[in-house]
Amino acid sequence: MLDAEFFDLTVVGGGPVGLAAAGAAAARGLSVLVVERFDFHGGHGSSGGAERQWRLQYAETDLSALTLHARTAWRDLAARTRRRVVHETGSLWFGDTTQSSSEGQIEAAVAVLDELEIAYQRVDNDELRTRYGFHDLPADYHGIHQPQGGVLDVAAARWALLDSAAGLGCALHSGETVLDIAPDGNGVTVHTDRGRYRCGHVVVTAGAWTPAVLDRIGVSVDLTLYELTQAHFRLRTDRDYPTWFAFQNATDTDSNLFYGFGRTPWADDDLVQVSPLFEADPIADPAAARRAPREHDLRRVTEWVRDHMPDLEPQPLHAGTCVAALPTDHGRQFYLGSAAGLVPDGERVVVCAGGWGFKFVPVFGEACVQLALDGRTRYGLERSGLTATSVTGATA
């Protein structure tokens, strides 16, 4: 048998986080291989669609601070690749300010913004209608507007990260699936459906597929997969919106959470996204996704638009879905850590998966490489690491 080709670092999964990790490793002089089972255009995993919310407010101080690192990293990437990802169109959070959701909680986030001296404005019920165009909301709804929040251009991010990784000499293999990773005292063997590679470290950024990749070495991350609906409505006036999220009490049938965006800054059209955030009917595997919105979601988001957003046509022009991989434990936002101490030679395996992580992509990539090479990150994300309870040794 031919000797396996050697790379200092292999990345399993060429989504945005994997590409960011590849670029960060190559920038430190490492030889890097990225193995992606589909293609680098995305859409199969959790990075489908045109836009993602960009916000500085978090209910946790370390995560808000992390957005500031991410902002610097996105700016650096934009300067290097001439592709702008972050558009600061503002971020509006409103609703019941004591209501908690997987997005956070308004009053807790306000305390963090105060602590970090990040500017924001309070928005009262009247302004939600007159200034921001949300009508007939309950009288006790109010919120905050954070002007440096906004929207992330998903395609620009992907091209910038791909460009950067390719320019730094990373080997980019699409249409190739990693079947197995096997760390040992001298390195890691990576088996794919096309062959075998040897490397010093492996970074697993396989999104919703991460549990399947890790189970083979006896480490599990506990992710729950939801196929979320994304709907687009046509504007019928000149109105524009900031990026927004409505915090509401759950109904008997769903979480009653809705979010949306303004006009797309990088495209000259009159469509805006308004979507429900209903974490319901989890799927066992990304392959189980129906690739069609749930009727319930469509009905409810249409009702929300009809009742509160009169500047939009009442029926969506288009709706699709994307699979979110969220930590089952709502107390943690994502997994980012190495398997050091969990399995033999685990320090050679680093994992980043799950959560609302698009905004953090460049710092996640860098943190993965720091964990692999330095054993720790400069971001202090220990609480997101893999824990002893993550070790199962069993296959799902």
Ligand SMILES: Cc1cc2nc3c(=O)[nH]c(=O)nc-3n(C[C@H](O)[C@H](O)[C@H](O)COP(=O)(O)OP(=O)(O)OC[C@H]3O[C@@H](n4cnc5c(N)ncnc54)[C@H](O)[C@@H]3O)c2cc1C
């Ligand atoms: C509807 C929706 C809305 C969201 N909104 C926001 C938001 O507003 N703000 C925010 O910050 N985040 C948001 N997120 C989360 C964010 O989109 C994800 O955190 C991010 O896109 C994940 O990127 P990734 O690179 O980790 O995963 P992915 O993009 O899923 O990439 C994983 C890659 O690994 C590949 N792969 C898997 N298994 C293998 C294998 N065995 N071998 C080779 N390759 C493999 C897959 O093909 C895939 O390309 C949202 C997610 C969804 C679904």
